[in-house]
Amino acid sequence: MATLKDVAKEAGLTTSTVSRILNNRGYISDNARQKVDVAMKKLNYQPNEVARSLHRKSTNTIGLIVPHIRHPYFSEMISNLEDQAYEKGYRILLCNSQSIQEKETEYINICTGNQVAGIILCSGTVSMELFEGIGIPVITMERFLGNGTASVECDNKQGGVLAAQKLISCGCKNLLHVGNIGTITMPADQRTEGFREACEKSGIPFVELLTEEGQYNSMAYGELIAEALRKYPETDGLFANSDLIAAQTLQVCRKMGIVVPEQMKIIGFDDVNIASLTTPQLTTIHQPVKEMAEIAVNLLHDSIAGKMVARRTVLPVRLVERETTGFPAGF
């Protein structure tokens, strides 16, 4: 790899001048600019970002910590975040914590060790103290973090309300809600909250099913759901905390001979691509993933620049009616 020095020698200039040209500072003649251009092309010169980063004491890399990559919601989110980061000139250091505390902790250290400019933390489990003293901006998504970090969420509670209202308006009398991991508190718990409130308002009872970390990680909810449906056979409406769970519910219903939507209505969450690939297609709560990603990167960008930044950003969700709640099959 050619260095600045090589370019300078090739162009017959000093490193100072070449560096100044690259960074557009001070006096520069067109002549010099051209000579440098030619030399750079000839030597196939690429500035060494590592050296640059060392000097300016920060990289243009964002550490992205997620609990999952394969999960459709996160792959969607990662994709959008990568997009936005690229737009703003940032790179993504991808860290899959698998929602294991130790891995998350280690990845945080890896991020700081690698001098990332900032961290975007998606739905993790690590305690907030770890972020107290790291001295770089952190944006959380779908994640509580008590200290000074900014968070981006969708209106989870409203999503729960919408789901409940829809199921109730469909005439469901016995609801089942497949919620989050019981042992971890996260903003997505608000879905349950909203669901509960709406149910209580209408006097409709519902059973809340807590999931376990193991299921979250394996993305396999089939057994859990089958068991619950056996235990609560009167269930005629189900609200799942993700489309993935809802899709698996469909499979379980089929196995058990429960016809959707006739005997059971189902509503998912996220509105990822599988939602429209199931049969029947999933009614779901749409999360504005793209907008959330854009806002997250913008917040981080501003935060890195030392600007003050919104402490909490909540984006609206909306109900997308497809077929699992009896949408007119007229297509």
Add this chain to the structure above:
Amino acid sequence: MATLKDVAKEAGLTTSTVSRILNNRGYISDNARQKVDVAMKKLNYQPNEVARSLHRKSTNTIGLIVPHIRHPYFSEMISNLEDQAYEKGYRILLCNSQSIQEKETEYINICTGNQVAGIILCSGTVSMELFEGIGIPVITMERFLGNGTASVECDNKQGGVLAAQKLISCGCKNLLHVGNIGTITMPADQRTEGFREACEKSGIPFVELLTEEGQYNSMAYGELIAEALRKYPETDGLFANSDLIAAQTLQVCRKMGIVVPEQMKIIGFDDVNIASLTTPQLTTIHQPVKEMAEIAVNLLHDSIAGKMVARRTVLPVRLVERETTGFPAGF
């Protein structure tokens, strides 16, 4: 952020000694080791990887260039690659080229500029010349690259053969194959090759449907398939180059009133999670994604270490029979 110097001062030692302790070289006393340990903890010291990288002239980062993140096959692949990289002490710099040549080129430059230790290139479009002189190891996955780079693929051709044989053994007489992007050559084209040969051997005709880049990027194949099924109404067996396409085909069939598997058998490719979330569940060709990822990272690791490395690695595929080819619904 505390530096080595700070730690040394805190521990009452010199930077030389501390550095030697951190890197386990030369003579070190337990006493000194402890003092450094205490100082590190007290100062919350993290070695600056940027400085380290600059010195050793290489990072422990792998550039991962993919044409997609949201696509289930790639998110699966990315997840496995991240896993493997982590195991071996590498970090992942995630680059989504969106199969745009310019972006791919730029990302290659970004990778080299950031002194990555190596690159894993998934199914890209850029011409191989770009990789000629970059001087770092490159492993390709599902991607041809004529020059000295190593590649990891699944046995695409065999996959095509298996699919054809299955459809034919199911009694299909008029086959449709939804293939790759017409304008780009890639190993996945071999699926078509295998499919063709098996069909010809049995004297069964098939129509090959080329897809377009636009579809690949939007992941929306519905229109294309609907059109084809209208044009070739006698079709009774379909082999799609991905589960995503196959899943969309199921939706199209439903809209058109074609009953699967009775009137039409469908086989996908990849065996990603959606394959078992559709109704009926997809029969598909299983790619050993995990093993491919593991081998890719191992190859890159060896390649970085200067070892000689297999030029081409082809892993076996297998047919996974589910419901779209009439698997006994006895579950």
Add this chain to the structure above:
DNA sequence: CCATATATGACAATCGTTTGTTATTATTTA
């Protein structure tokens, strides 16, 4: 007690880039 092994200090170079300072020239401009 001398030789060897062990442990550390003190210093400096290096990785590649940025940036500041001072000096030196060439070109304008008043």
Add this chain to the structure above:
DNA sequence: TAAATAATAACAAACGATTGTCATATATGG
């Protein structure tokens, strides 16, 4: 023609860690 501006050279320090070379100081063993 003196003064101001423009363009570059020549050096060197800095970013933080690694590593090499000596020098020095104990400790251990034969």
